[in-house]
Amino acid sequence: MKKLFFLFIVLFSLSGFSQTIQNSSYGTVGYIKEDGTVQNQSYSTLGYIKKDGTVQNQSYSTIGYIKEDGTIQNQSYSTIGYIKKDGTIQNQSYSTIGYIKSDGTMQNQSYSTIGYAKNVNKTWAAAAVFFFFYRLN
Numbered sequence: 391m392k393k394l395f396f397l398f399i400v401l402f403s404l405s406g407f408s409q410t411i412q413n414s415s416y417g418t419v420g421y422i423k424e425d426g427t428v429q430n431q432s433y434s435t436l437g438y439i440k441k442d443g444t445v446q447n448q449s450y451s452t453i454g455y456i457k458e459d460g461t462i463q464n465q466s467y468s469t470i471g472y473i474k475k476d477g478t479i480q481n482q483s484y485s486t487i488g489y490i491k492s493d494g495t496m497q498n499q500s501y502s503t504i505g506y507a508k509n510v511n512k513t514w515a516a517a518a519v520f521f522f523f524y525r526l527n
Contacts (some may be wrong), residue, residue: 409421409422409423414503414504418431419431420436420522421433422439422514422518425438426438426439426440426441426514428518428522434448435448436448436522437453437521437522438450439456439514439517439518443455443456443457443458445517445521451465452465453465453521454470454517454521455467456513456514456517460472460473460474460475460513462517468482469482470482471487472484473490473513473517477489477490477491477492485499486499487499488504489501
């Protein structure tokens with residue numbers, strides 16, 4: 391669980407044609423391009439988040455799904471987490487593991503600020519954590 395909180399330190403902000411992923415110290419961790427390509431800080435592709443909710447790895451193999459209701463599923467359609475409309479992020483057991491506030495502030499379950507996600511789709515931010523930065527799938 392501690393690793394998950396560390397990974398929630400990422401913050402997303404718009405930067406040209408991609409969203410820069412930064413930690414709480416503003417160090418770049420990676421990027422999410424407008425087409426859903428997820429890259430690390432060296433611009434190597436980690437995977438893809440498709441407009442239909444399909445999440446793929448760098449080889450285009452499906453590794454999960456983002457449902458319209460905020461349910462995050464792995465490639466076998468097993469639920470691994472949830473992102474609620476209010477920004478609450480839960481694991482598969484409905485335990486709250488963090489929050490993304492409307493102003494972009496990211497908090498852990500104790501409401502400590504651990505980063506920011508300004509101008510970012512909350513569901514994509516959660517999916518990036520679940521699939522690329524913590525690999526819960």
